[in-house]
Amino acid sequence: MTTSLSDIAERAGVSIKTVSGALHGGSARMSEQTRLRIKEIAEELGYVTNLAARGMRQGWMPLIGVVADDLITSPFATEIIRGLDGAARAADMAVFAMTLGGGRDVASVLEEVRRFRPRAIAYAAMYHKMVSLPAEFADTVGVMINCREANGKVTSLVPDEIAAAHEITTYLIEAGRRNIAFINLPGLLAGELREAGFRRALDEAGLDAGGACVLPAVRRAIYSDRAHSLVLAHVTALMDGPERPDAILCGNDRVAMEVYAALRRVGAQIPDDVAVASFDNQVDIATRLDPPLTTMALPHRAMGRLAADILLAENSAPREVRKLAFQLVERSSV
Structure with missing residues (x-):
């Protein structure tokens, strides 16, 4: 049988709202001891979050969508995705990507990503370049990774x-x-x-x-x-x-x-x-x-982590270009 929030609440002797806050990052106030106890009970009972039900309640799924502009073909794609995914997991989110190419334009890919009702959407490029988003999607993309939005409409994270x-x-x-x-x-x-x-x-x-x-x-x-x-x-x-x-x-x-x-x-x-x-x-x-x-x-992993922080923040980030520092790796060729 599927374990519900009410099952966990009954075992822990707390309200369903408190259980939801402990497991899903809600606003319910509780001690760290209570939070840990609820998580232990949930694990013991084999509770699995019903993402579909949760998405229906809050209007979005616990997902970050990524429009991948040739990113998957890059040897650095894993560093951006690792940085993004690590920060997203800490917030109980998952990351999925859709590639731009094969005759599909930016607008059609963004529309496809939106069908999954993600919490936020990022646009990531294989190399540092300028990207012009369709005007109707300027507010859809929360952050540009490794590229700049040509009209300054979206916060952009780029290497310095x-x-x-x-x-x-x-x-x-x-x-x-x-x-x-x-x-x-x-x-x-x-x-x-x-x-x-x-x-x-x-x-x-x-x-x-x-x-x-x-x-x-x-x-x-x-x-x-x-x-x-x-x-x-x-x-x-x-x-x-x-x-x-x-x-x-x-x-x-x-x-x-x-x-x-x-x-x-x-x-x-x-x-x-x-x-x-x-x-x-x-x-x-x-x-x-x-x-x-x-x-x-290149600061690819740092860009991924910062992108997740921006996308999941309560307040919108300033629409600006943020330059992230490279790191000098000294070896024997100098």
């Missing part, structure tokens, strides 16, 4: 790209590197912002920021790891030139992997001849390179 590039460039300079080349990601907002941070750090160090060597990693106008790579040609030309770099900053860890191979091909040693640093901290790449790669770790 400029600060990260400034930090890693300063780190290279403090390690004694003065001629730093940057093989960047063309056509991406992240690449544009990282270049700004790179040049700022050079300028602050009294180096030639305006004449700094910034090169595109691929031939296409917009970076893709499937596009024709220019890394080998760039590294060969740099190392054959009159002013060989003593450090190469890479737009991401995949580019760094190619830089490693290109440097070995021309007989350069890492880090003795050329230091290499990067962004992302894609662990399967960064830790397996020889030597292991110094890189800036």
Whole structure:
């Protein structure tokens, strides 16, 4: 037989409202001892929350819906979802995602997510970019994760790209590197912002920021790891030139992997001849390179946790862009 709230209330000698508050985070006031006792009785009786009934009572299901804009194809998807799911579970919520693609537009996917009557909806992207939500859905999405709402209508959580590039460039300079080349990601907002941070750090160090060597990693106008790579040609030309770099900053860890191979091909040693640093901290790449790669770790899990806090808060968050810090991961490539 199914255990009900009244069964638990009778065993505990309290009201049904008190039981609901202890198990579902309601407003009923009680001591922590009473709360723990009710939870122990519920577990003993095998109580399972009737999500459908609960949803009918409160007008929403204990769910957070995520519109996944290419997110599932990203190696960092698990970090965003883990951060979001961990915080959601602590609030007795579950997370589900629906992918954007296959001919479906944003409006149709958001409408599909809304059919599940979730408590809140997030929009998460594979990489840092601008997203224009349909005007009629501006109040439907509670937070943008790893992307910005183009019209400033939704709170957006993004990596602090400029600060990260400034930090890693300063780190290279403090390690004694003065001629730093940057093989960047063309056509991406992240690449544009990282270049700004790179040049700022050079300028602050009294180096030639305006004449700094910034090169595109691929031939296409917009970076893709499937596009024709220019890394080998760039590294060969740099190392054959009159002013060989003593450090190469890479737009991401995949580019760094190619830089490693290109440097070995021309007989350069890492880090003795050329230091290499990067962004992302894609662990399967960064830790397996020889030597292991110094890189800036993206704050994906932190973005997921903060997104859950914003979505489940009693009061609406200010509609602003919040920049989250990367973390420098020091390894042996510098």
